[in-house]
Amino acid sequence: MTRPRILVVGAGFAGVACVRRLERRLTSREAQISLLSPFSYQLYLPLLPQVAAGVLTPQSVALSLRRSERHRTRIIPGGAVGVDAKAKVCVVRTITGEHTVEPYDHLVLAPGSVTRTFDIPGLGEHARGMKTLAEAVYIRDHVIAQLDLADASQDEAERAARLQFVVVGGGYAGTETAACLQRLTHNAIKRYPRLDPKLIKWHLVDIAPALMPELGEKLGRAALDILRRRGIEVSLGVSVASVDADNVTLTDGRVLPSRTLIWTAGVAASPLIGTLGAETHRGRLVVGADMVVPGLDGVHALGDAAAVPDLAKKEDGAICPPTAQHAQRQGRQVADNLVATLRGEQTYPYVHKDLGLVVDLGGKDGVSKPLGVELHGMPAQAVARAYHWAALRTNVAKARVMTNWLLNAVAGDDFVRTGFLASKSGTLADFEYTEAYLTPEQVRKHIASLRTTHG
Template structure:
């Protein structure tokens, strides 16, 4: 009897957790597991702001898949750009741009998400993202470059635009990004003889009326107070109206001289979702509580790309796109896939959120583990302890801990590597959202495979 072919798309928290569990519980004689991902690492996304600030090296948060797996699962280096659920074929664009058809018996869709943007003039052309490792490394170089150029400039207007920074998005990612980068520039400016610390201005913008509402009013206000004490201007109930190369216009009419806009205002499901010709809810694949896709044999979907019912909350709630849910969904999908192979009933996914940790750099943090509200050093210990324990390998844990200790003892460094120095490196340059096929194109690609069969 032929081995069942299991294809896992995506090497984020959900996909990697699923693969690891399948490897532990299934024999190589029974199944053939493959993983589709452009990179042979799992990105520990929550620590990206610390990479941008130089507290951690990029390698620290890029956890090697070849170290964390049992070396049984081959990695197909590329991205899934279409799925034909009737032919049971996934269309993959390799990193060489070669397009191949990959047949499967069961497929696990965990392609993650992309940066969510809106139809704001100039945003795509001039905004920077914080979703990938390359973007975090680029932003660090870019911010330091603005200090270098401002220090060398004798034009007050140019200097003002280079020393104002705007972060859009008052959620977890935006708040940490603004906090960590503000701390970097605050320490760096001491090394620039021509710059005045008061010239450097950071803005955090969000259309919502509260900062990080998931923390609750008390901790949300505590985080707001920390940011404002550090000189970050937080504007709530405000959004961006227009983005230019040297200025940002806000919806309240203010025009900020600015050459750096970092966009962290939410995420949208991977465009791969649109290639399936399946039902979606707010852009995410509709799935049953057991994470199977209706009317698609052998297809599971989870993580940021799937609208997984949140049975712990009830009603029509769906699970938020967090690492906490993705990890547990990955384990449950693996168990359900095994149950399906063995002819057993599938189980529903139920998990109550355990809380949130927010690292604001230095000794500043707010955390809410198990509903317990913490701030300051205790919150920082909880935040970093959680992230450290969640890292996959001992090598990654050692690198991160060493970086944290070195930063605490020696302080920040302000080295600019020249990464992507001559490239615009804007929002669309790192996520390749134009690579996906339409459902019709997917069927055309898989038709040749069906003809040969």
């Protein structure tokens, strides 16, 4: 008998947790496990702002998928750009840009999310994101480059524009990004004696009326006070009206001369979800409490890309938020349900009560709410770092991160640019490949053409 083929799409928190549990619980005779990912690492996304700020090296937050000696999952280097659920085939865009197909018996969709954008003039051409490792490295290079260029410029207007930075998004990603990068420029300016530190201006803009509302009013206000004390101008109830190479225009009419717009205004489910033609809820694939997609045989969906019912909350229609905490646990539950399905046993719904949230604002600042306990300042920052350190999957990653933290605290940063993408302006689409996905019709055509070619 041929072994059932389990294809897991995505090497984020959900996908890796699922694969690791499957490897532990299934024998090699019971199933063939494949993991589809453009990169052979799991990105620890919450620490990306610290990579951009130079506190951590990129390798520290890229956890290898090939380090385990027990590893037996086949890793396919590519991204899923379409799914034909009737034919049980996934269309794969390899890292060389070619298209191929991968058949499956059981499909686990954990493709994660992409940066959510809006139809704002100039946004696609001039905004930078903070969703991938490459984006974090690029933004660090870009920010340091602005300091270098401002230092070399003889034009006061150009100098002021290069030293004005705008971050859009008052959630965790935006707040941590603004906080960490402001510390980067604050520390770096000491190496530029020709530049006036007062010229460096950071703006955090969000359309919401409060900063990080999930933390509650008290902690949101504490975070706001920390940012403003550092000199970051926070504008709430405001968004971006347009952006070009030289200016960011806000909806309240202000025009900010700036060469840097970092866009972190939320996330949207991977465009892969749109290729299935299945029901969605606010862009996320509708699933049952067991994370099975209704009407699609053998398909599970979880993580940021799925609207998983939150059974731990009393209100009807509650959906699990797109956090690493939920994604990891959903991955394990899907794996357990797949094992149960293969063995003819009972499956179970996903239930998990949120353990709280942590926000590291760099230095000695943070705001955290572990198990409902509200903390801010140094205690909150200690809890945030302890949580992230404990959550890292490998001991090697833990050692690297701890070493980086200690080294940065003692020796600081050298503010070195790598020259990454120095010759072009990297856009959101460049880094997140949002234009690579197929329509359902294109998926069927690709599958038909590939079958004809190999038939």
